[in-house]
Amino acid sequence: MKNIYKQINKFSLALAATGLIFGGCDDYLDQEPKDQVTEAIYYETQEQFTNASNYFYTRFGWEEGDGATDLSGNIGDTDYASGKxxxxxxxxxxxxxxxxxxxINQLIEKAAEYNGEQSEISASLGTAYFFRAWHHNKLLLRFGGVPIVTRSLDVSSEEVYAPRNSRYEVVNQMVSDLDMAISLLPTATSLADSEVGKITVEAAKSFKARILLHAATWEKYVSTTADGDGSSVGAGSAKPAGYPSVDEMFTEAKKMATEVMNSGAFELWDKRAEIEAAYPGWGDHHLFYFFCLEDGTSNPAGLTKADNKEFIIQTVYDYILRQNRNNTTHAKPWGPSRKLMDMYLCSDGLPVQHSGVFNGYGMMTSEFQNRDLRLVGLVKEPLKEYWGYGSGTAGGGAQYDKDFSDFSWDFRYVPNLDNESATRNMGYEGRKLTHENYYRETRTQSYNFPLLRYAEVLLIYAEAACELGDGVISDGDLDLSINKIRERSGVADLTNALISPFSDLTMLGEIRRERAIELFGENFRYDDLKRWGIAEEELNKNVCVTYVAGTEFETAIDPMDATLNIYNASAWSYGLTTTEEATSSYAGIASTKAGALIIDASGNRRFQRMNYVDPIPSVQIELNENLLQNPGY
Incomplete structure (x- = not known):
């Protein structure tokens, strides 16, 4: 992986030497003059094409999200979730x-002029086609239909003043580009060790499956309601000739997922045995170590990034060459809401409202018993000891050859139930995408970020199969997909027989539950709620966390300060729920009973259908009068 960044650095030096510009003057929509130095100076050899395509990876970054959603206890910035x-x-x-x-378009254009064998630059060209789809998708998810750009432009290019393409035309272009990428890219199993992290055939197929699932569900559940008419407002709903039907998109998404699943190139992380053997009592926390996997110091079993066969597309970080520079561990932003806490399954495979092994909420630790390992490992349990990080933060990072009792620091976790000013980690504190590495101070960590991992491919397969079956999916398809994820999470298999006694449980609902749990914090929730057409219902309810009334929390003393209670009623603006409240518009998600702490009130949240797409920035409309604003703005 380091080799990629060494080549990127080499390419950057070449850019400086030739005068090739990648900064603001390339932003044709800002109407700045084009530099006169031609890129032809650079694109002459196979190595130059390789280095140029390697540079595209710098566009990958740290893309965690989902703050202020219905699943999150982080409400630091609620403007988006509130429709503001x-x-x-x-x-x-x-x-x-x-x-x-x-x-990207420059590379594609120069590839057509290459004097050598096209096979020499096929991987570089395939990478360019992939990234062209990637960046159009970023725009589509944010704005809906946008101008499609498939050639390098200057201020005189007609595309500069073109109207927006519809979302259907953008999807069509992305699928076409990914088909080109698939025909050109190498397989994952053919990569050298130094190339791990590069885009492969399987990456392009996985991304195509994601795009088609999104497009199909959007078409089915949202249709044209956020498009505008394209003549006075919005991008319109024009479909290119031959645009696939909803079922054709689901079928192709499932096919792409199947091909990745059959490739043998990827597998789910499951290192419970290794962690448990090295650090008894912590094997059930193996998913925590998965999301902070770096070198052998990042976990008790000495596992490294080479042990991760799950990431298909990833932002590659390196302690020497590219630290991620984010404050994630200090901020700990991925604490769950009450809704997500109850969406986590019990070990018998059933949700809390139906499980025979759920221990209730009476004691502070009750709801952590007999639960999904994604809860056990990624959410802190009250009064359990957890390492800090770095040489001294929160007591310091893990020293696996020592006991917590060897230190003067009190490592116990006490829930925040006495202060709403932090706006995050209220009630529950998440551990996903944080670390306990003794050798990594704030912002110096370098574990990779998953942009698309194998678990998502399995989820795509299951959702597409269930949609094609009109809400029905076979146990065989579940075993190929969802049940592999549940097995590594310590949860019983999902089967038709398991949920049939419960009238409120449906297969589509359970697949959506799995997606919410598995991908929380990885920047999917808003897009999922929108493509299912339920964002208004899901986001506009009370956001609650811990049950206080009638539980141990009501009177528990803070072990860090015996003069204080853990819960301080006077600190909270909205108090506790007084009646049972529905938390979801679809079946199977537990309601919130009376006595839960409210951290954001439904009256603050007014997400609407217009918020399914963001407004076009005003400066772009000033520069190009043919760009029409999205509906409602």
């Missing part, structure tokens, strides 16, 4: 992705 989006003057998603598209 306003028209910005500029927008980095718009600006940057069009900048990135220009250099």
């Amino acid at each position: 989006t306003i028209i910005p003057v500029s927008d980095d998603i718009w600006k940057n992705n069009y900048v990135y598209l220009r250099v």
